[in-house]
Amino acid sequence: MVDGRVVRTVGRVGAGSDRTLSGRQLAALLTPPADGRFGYRELARAVRQALLDGRVALRLRLPAERELAVALGVSRTTVTGAYDLLRESGYAHSRQGAGTWTALPEGQPPVGPVAPHGDAGTVIDLALAAPEAPADVLSDALARAAAELPRYAASQGYHPYGLPELRSAIADRYTARGLPTRPEQILVTTGAQQALALAFALLGGPGDRALAESPSYPNALDALRGRRMRITPVPVTESGWDSGLIDAALRQTAPRLAYLIPDFHNPTGRLMPDEQRREVARAARATGTWLVVDETLSDIALDVPAPRPFAASAGPGAGEQIITVGSLSKSCWGGLRVGWARASARVVTELARVRITHDLAGSVTDQLVAVALTDRIDPLLPGRAAELRRRREALVAALARHLPEWHWTLPPGGLCLWIDLGRPMASQLAGRALRHGVRVEGGARFGVDPGTHEHRLRIPYALPAEVYEPAAERLAAALAGAPAPFADPALPDWVA
Numbered sequence: 001m002v003d004g005r006v007v008r009t010v011g012r013v014g015a016g017s018d019r020t021l022s023g024r025q026l027a028a029l030l031t032p033p034a035d036g037r038f039g040y041r042e043l044a045r046a047v048r049q050a051l052l053d054g055r056v057a058l059r060l061r062l063p064a065e066r067e068l069a070v071a072l073g074v075s076r077t078t079v080t081g082a083y084d085l086l087r088e089s090g091y092a093h094s095r096q097g098a099g100t101w102t103a104l105p106e107g108q109p110p111v112g113p114v115a116p117h118g119d120a121g122t123v124i125d126l127a128l129a130a131p132e133a134p135a136d137v138l139s140d141a142l143a144r145a146a147a148e149l150p151r152y153a154a155s156q157g158y159h160p161y162g163l164p165e166l167r168s169a170i171a172d173r174y175t176a177r178g179l180p181t182r183p184e185q186i187l188v189t190t191g192a193q194q195a196l197a198l199a200f201a202l203l204g205g206p207g208d209r210a211l212a213e214s215p216s217y218p219n220a221l222d223a224l225r226g227r228r229m230r231i232t233p234v235p236v237t238e239s240g241w242d243s244g245l246i247d248a249a250l251r252q253t254a255p256r257l258a259y260l261i262p263d264f265h266n267p268t269g270r271l272m273p274d275e276q277r278r279e280v281a282r283a284a285r286a287t288g289t290w291l292v293v294d295e296t297l298s299d300i301a302l303d304v305p306a307p308r309p310f311a312a313s314a315g316p317g318a319g320e321q322i323i324t325v326g327s328l329s330k331s332c333w334g335g336l337r338v339g340w341a342r343a344s345a346r347v348v349t350e351l352a353r354v355r356i357t358h359d360l361a362g363s364v365t366d367q368l369v370a371v372a373l374t375d376r377i378d379p380l381l382p383g384r385a386a387e388l389r390r391r392r393e394a395l396v397a398a399l400a401r402h403l404p405e406w407h408w409t410l411p412p413g414g415l416c417l418w419i420d421l422g423r424p425m426a427s428q429l430a431g432r433a434l435r436h437g438v439r440v441e442g443g444a445r446f447g448v449d450p451g452t453h454e455h456r457l458r459i460p461y462a463l464p465a466e467v468y469e470p471a472a473e474r475l476a477a478a479l480a481g482a483p484a485p486f487a488d489p490a491l492p493d494w495v496a
Contacts, residue, residue: 020099021056023063023071029055030072034222035450038074040081041431047082048091051102062092062100089435124471126440128496129266129415129460131388133333137376138369145368152368158361160352162188162340166367169374170326170340179312184345187352188370190362192296192327192339197223198351199292199323199341200257204229209255211246215418215446215453217266217294218495220259229256233448238409240270247283257290263298263307267446267458268418269411271304274313281314284321291322296339299331299381302389303412306381311342320344323351328370330415331377331384334496338362338370388415394465398472403479416460418443424454429475435484436474441495458495 030046032038038046050056062068065079072079083100086092090105161167167183174181189195196219204210206228212221214233224231232253234246250258260280262272272280284291293310301307311319327339341351392410395417399406407420421429426442433440443456461468478484 020061021063023067023069026050026056026063026068027071034225038072038078038082040078040085041427043072043074043078043082044085044089044091047086047102048089051091051104056102058102058104060102061098062102064099122437123434124438124463124467124474126438126459126463126471129458129462130329130334130496131384131415131462133335134380134384137373137380138333141369141372141376144372145365148368148371149365152364157364159188159364159367160356160361161348162186162362163364163367163371165371166338166374169371170342173374173377174309174342177306177309177312179309179342181342182345185342185348187341187343187348187355188362188367189339189341189355190359191329191334191337192294192325193219193223194355194359195325195327195339195341195351196220196259196292196294198354199325200224200227200229200259201354202347202350203257203290203292203323208257209253211249211253211255211258211289212448213241213260213265214448215267215443215456216259216448217261218441218445220294221446221448224259231448236265236268236270238268238270241272241276241280243276243279243283246280250283250287250289254287255289257292258284259292259294260310261294261297262310263295264300264411264414266294266297266414267416267443267456269409269414269416271307271412272310274308277310277313278315281310281322289321293322293324295324296327297330297414298326299377300385300388300415301413302385302392303410309342323347328373328377329496331381332370332373336366336369336373338366388461391463391465391468392417392461395459395461395468395472398468399459402472402476415462416458419457419459421455421457426454426457429457429478432478432481432484433475436478436482437485438471438474438478440475445495 029050031049032046033042047056051058062083065076065083069076069079083092087094087100091103092100093103094100164183166188167186170186171181171183187195189198200223204227208229209232210224210229211232211234212224213236215236221231232249232255234249235242262277264271281291295309298307309324311322311324314322322343324342325339326342328336329339341348343351396410405422407422408417411417427444430440430442441458443453443458444451446458447453
């Protein structure tokens, strides 16, 4: 650490003759959390990742607790807790009088895809709220894209705004849903996450205020934090949004932008009523606040009609300060990585200018597949909804059998249950559940402020129905404190 900054070095430490790592060396190799502050769990995770990435060698002596605490600017208790976690999970061991040494867990099962039948050797990943692709529809779209690809092969292949055919198809779908849209109002992006990142980069910068729901989509919150914006939270509860609180927050802080998920909100599943949409749009316009509206879940309507686009409810003139973000990830397939932003043609041009500094253009092949899929979305959705209702029913039944003390409100759409555990134990339970073969995200991951929503879990119903019985059994075992059959698997620390 130099002048309070963690300096990252390139290479693998400990592979030579010196088998001891200093505190400064280890600090330079660790990837800090998004907020830059290491807790003991974050520190253990960072050391483990450095070991698995090959940045730190096996059978290497870690620095003394006090030395690493000084190098990282944390308490010695934090380092002690991290070393304890590493030893418990098999990533370190101690020798009396010889310190703590890096290791790999013995007998750790391979981490692979979700086991459809609850294979005891595989971790069930309940952190990803995205269904699999409709295989037959995707195969047909791939065949159609392959037939079209030769027409584009003679060009350079760069389309910063997106393929004209795809922009037109997306615009036509907005128009059909009640929001007249021209192709020049569409920017095709590499998934919705890129569209969000571009909108945040265009509209805000370090120190600017941003309003966001709490809880909210973690990757969007991380993108706001990455811009070093100051986030003002507004609550989304079991009953939805409070227009008065949103209006007051807008008037008191006058944020540059507000990030909202009005359609089957992630993670609560709530749906914002039309009148409330108009109220929020009017309040935002009065304070000059841009609305970045995430509609990636709009197609996942299970018990109600699909909502109109937010901008269609905003009223005359209000739509000029709205950027709408959409994606094929939830309605078709996340592996396609096709999303978009809808805004005025002027704003789309500005977004494209920001985009080319990071990513010149999206994949032509993926966009051709998306063009073919766009024609099939509306006929596809009723069958997808029926299957998701079946999976939701299977998850609810499994939780009711094995964890009857948990509570939730059934969402009218979307992909998740927002579980109330009854007590603030979500982070602890998530850690224990992982060692029982289930990856699940605690509610704190979805909060704007640290420590909030610790009594909540988000559990998606996007996996095959037969997964949920073994998943609920494992969660119940973790809650009861039963012996854990798994070492701590190295699963990716992200959600979708």
